[in-house]
Amino acid sequence: MATEGEKGQVKLLGATLSPFVVRVRIALALKGIDYEFIQESMHPKSELLVKSNPVHKKIPVLIHNGKPVCESMIIVQYIEEGWGNKAPNLMPEDPYDRAIARFWAAFVDDKLFPCLRGVFTGQGEQLQKAVEDSVTNFLLIEEALRTNHCFAGKAYFGGDQIGLIDIALGGLSAFIKGLEKATDSVLIDPEKMPLLSAWMDRFFKSDGVKEVMPDVTKQVEFISTRRASMISPPTSN
Amino acid sequence: MEGCGEDGQVKLLGVIHSPFVVRVRIALALKGIHYEFIEEEVLNNKSELLLQSNPVHKKIPVLIHNGKPVCESMIIVQYIEEAWGNKAFNFMPKDPYDRAIARFWAAFIDDKLTPSIWGVFNGVGEEQQKAVEESVANLLLLEEALSGKAYFGGDEIGLVDIALGGLLVGVQTIERVTGSVLIDTLKMPLLSTWAHKFCKAEEVKEVLTDPAKLFELLSEIRANLTSPPAGN
Numbered sequence: 001m002a003t004e005g006e007k008g009q010v011k012l013l014g015a016t017l018s019p020f021v022v023r024v025r026i027a028l029a030l031k032g033i034d035y036e037f038i039q040e041s042m043h044p045k046s047e048l049l050v051k052s053n054p055v056h057k058k059i060p061v062l063i064h065n066g067k068p069v070c071e072s073m074i075i076v077q078y079i080e081e082g083w084g085n086k087a088p089n090l091m092p093e094d095p096y097d098r099a100i101a102r103f104w105a106a107f108v109d110d111k112l113f114p115c116l117r118g119v120f121t122g123q124g125e126q127l128q129k130a131v132e133d134s135v136t137n138f139l140l141i142e143e144a145l146r147t148n149h150c151f152a153g154k155a156y157f158g159g160d161q162i163g164l165i166d167i168a169l170g171g172l173s174a175f176i177k178g179l180e181k182a183t184d185s186v187l188i189d190p191e192k193m194p195l196l197s198a199w200m201d202r203f204f205k206s207d208g209v210k211e212v213m214p215d216v217t218k219q220v221e222f223i224s225t226r227r228a229s230m231i232s233p234p235t236s237n
Numbered sequence: 238m239e240g241c242g243e244d245g246q247v248k249l250l251g252v253i254h255s256p257f258v259v260r261v262r263i264a265l266a267l268k269g270i271h272y273e274f275i276e277e278e279v280l281n282n283k284s285e286l287l288l289q290s291n292p293v294h295k296k297i298p299v300l301i302h303n304g305k306p307v308c309e310s311m312i313i314v315q316y317i318e319e320a321w322g323n324k325a326f327n328f329m330p331k332d333p334y335d336r337a338i339a340r341f342w343a344a345f346i347d348d349k350l351t352p353s354i355w356g357v358f359n360g361v362g363e364e365q366q367k368a369v370e371e372s373v374a375n376l377l378l379l380e381e382a383l384s385g386k387a388y389f390g391g392d393e394i395g396l397v398d399i400a401l402g403g404l405l406v407g408v409q410t411i412e413r414v415t416g417s418v419l420i421d422t423l424k425m426p427l428l429s430t431w432a433h434k435f436c437k438a439e440e441v442k443e444v445l446t447d448p449a450k451l452f453e454l455l456s457e458i459r460a461n462l463t464s465p466p467a468g469n
Contacts, residue, residue, distance in 0.1 A: 055345065055378060069337045071344055081333035095319035099307045106309055107293065140293055 008065040010035035013049055015042065017214050017222050020072035021060040023171030025212035027079045030162060031086045073105055076167055088161050092150075100150050104141070104157065105168035112137040116172070119179050119187070120223065121230060131185045138188055138196060141169070145195040155202060162206060170203040178219030182227060244321070247272035250287055250299040254446045254454060257310035258298040260403030262444035264317045267394060268324045311343050314399055328395045342382055342389065343400040350375045351404065357419065358411045358455070361463060369417050373424070380425040388431065394438060402435045406446040414455045 012028070012035050014021030028035055040049055040059050052061045052068035062069045062078065069078045080090040092098055115137055118130030144151060151157050157165035180187050190197040203209055249265070249272050251258030265272055277287055277297050290299045290306035300307045300316065307316045318329050330336055353375055356368030379401065383389060389397035409432075412419050422429045435441060 064334070067334055069334070069341075071341060074337050074340045074344065077340065078333055078337040081336060084333075095316055095322075096302070096305055096307070098319060099312055099316040102312045102315065103307075103309060106312065 009063075011038055011063040012036070013038045013040050013046075013052065013061040013063065014059045015040055017174075017219055018059060019172040019175040022174070022212060022214065023072045023167050024060045024062060024075050024079070026162070026167050026171060026209055027076045027090060029208040029212055030088060030090065031079060031083050033079070033083060033086075072171070073109065073164075073168060076164065080164075090158070090162070090164055090167065092158070092163065097150055100148070101157075101164040104144065104165045107137075107140075108165070108168045108172070112141075112169075113172070116176065116179060116187075119183055119185065120227070122183075123231065127183060127185075131183075131187065134187050135189075135192075138193055142193040142196045145199065156199070162203070162208065166199075166203060170200070170209065173200055173204060174214045174216050174219045175223075176200075177216045178223045181216070181220045182223040244270050244272075245303045246301075248275055248301040249273070250275050250277050250284075250290065250301065251297040252277055254451050255297060256404040256407045256446075258403075259406070259444060259446060260310045260399050261298045261300060261313050261317070263394075263399050263402060263441055264314045264328065266440040266444055267326065267328065267399075268317060268321045270317070270321060270324075310403070311347065311396075311400060314396065318396075326393060328390060328393075328399060330390070330395065339390070339396040342379070342397045345375075345378070346397070346400045346404070350379070350401075354404065354408055354411060354419070357415055357417055358459065359462060365415070365417075369419070372419050373421070376420060376425060376428060380428045383427045383431060387434065394435070394441070398431075398435060402441065405432055405435060406448050406451055410448060410451045410455050413452060414459050 010028070010033055012021070012024060014024070014037065016039070025037075038048070040046055042049075042059070045057055049059065049061065050057055052063060053059075053070045056070060058070070060070075060072055060075060062075045064078075064082065069075050076090065091101060112134065115130055115134040119127060119134055122128075122130045145157075146152060150159075151165075154160065156162050157169075162170070176187055179185070188196055188200060204213060247265070247270055249258070249261060251261070251274065253276070262274075275286070277284060283295055287297065287299065288295055290301060291297075291308045294308060296308070298308075298310055298313060300313045302316075302320065307313050315329070318327065330339060350372065353368055353371040357365060357372055360366075360368045382397075386392075388394050389401070394402070408419055411417070420428055420432060436445060
């Protein structure tokens with residue numbers, strides 16, 4: 001992939017299976033921005049990662065003309081603003097609609113994701129509780145899809161096109177499906193959450209998404225392997 | 238203050254001593270926006286208005302602008318910046334990269350610093366000591382981020398100043414109540430100077446929590462935490 005373009009040099013430090021990295025890749029794909037993808041192993045963390053994200057030492061990191069941007073949703077907003085003249089716009093124009101978009105993106109990160117992490121690491125009763133909490137939060141999103149005038153009746157949270165919330169939640173799609181299969185749970189029940197279910201199917205098939213969304217089988221494999229190592233950690237003294 | 242006029246109808250649901258509410262009040266003061274402050278009973282009797290305006294989290298602050306609610310303090314601050322974009326002054330930089338850096342540190346304050354500060358207040362013994370160490374480490378990162386500037390926003394108050402500034406009286410009070418040192422003048426000279434300057438800024442000093450009242454409130458809560466009532 002070309003590394004230079006009209007807007008300079010863009011690199012993305014990440015891992016293909018990370019839902020946070022997927023979010024950024026979707027935003028870059030939607031804007032048609034060329035970039036160099038640098039696979040980060042995380043074990044050990046590369047010098048480039050530690051230098052570019054000294055505070056958190058986490059992926060994704062977007063490096064634009066040598067300057068690093070960290071935290072997936074901050075990167076997505078940066079892409080929107082840094083390439084503001086490039087269609088499509090990922091954020092609405094109206095300040096109130098922008099506040100709503102930020103609210104639900106924050107909800108996904110602050111409320112939903114911790115529960116999903118609980119499903120990822122949980123066993124037995126802990127797993128059950130994490131599943132229930134995740135479902136409660138998904139139901140809130142389903143209700144927003146049904147009743148909020150910004151989203152109701154539209155193809156995406158962003159309206160006719162993918163927007164900030166779609167990226168925030170949709171970036172997690174393969175991870176969510178992977179969790180369901182790996183833990184034999186139902187997180188997004190098509191009967192209880194018809195709108196969310198339909199939205200996710202539509203999202204998976206969308207341009208800009210289908211090219212970068214990880215293969216669910218690989219996601220299941222990754223999650224299952226990690227879960228197995230959590231139950232029986234390597235023996236050592 | 239009546240919240241009607243050229244700014245539309247602006248109401249703020251909150252409590253005086255909440256650092257998150259203070260953030261919003263600072264932003265409103267900086268933009269010179271008139272609003273009606275509606276004091277909310279947080280713990281026991283959440284009002285109909287609160288439950289209706291913030292059904293997802295049921296938390297304050299909530300800004301209600303022309304009947305439409307905005308929730309989450311830093312989202313409200315960004316909303317105020319954008320909805321009154323033409324009103325001086327602006328607390329977000331113009332450059333997209335600088336905006337990303339501002340958002341990064343605002344998120345850091347919410348995701349890392351605030352939990353560590355709460356840990357100092359709520360913790361005892363070793364747990365508390367660990368929270369103090371974490372808080373100091375986090376504040377040192379902010380000291381570094383401030384580098385040579387008067388404010389995080391440059392020459393004037395910006396997003397990060399509001400994010401941290403809202404917590405300032407809370408942090409200072411927690412230091413007094415728990416006998417901890419968090420913003421160490423020697424280790425954090427820039428942050429100490431910043432704190433001093435921030436508290437005196439024209440638009441800010443009116444809306445900061447009264448330290449004496451907060452000390453009273455937090456001392457009481459801390460006393461209950463550390464010596465639970467005798468009983469079975």
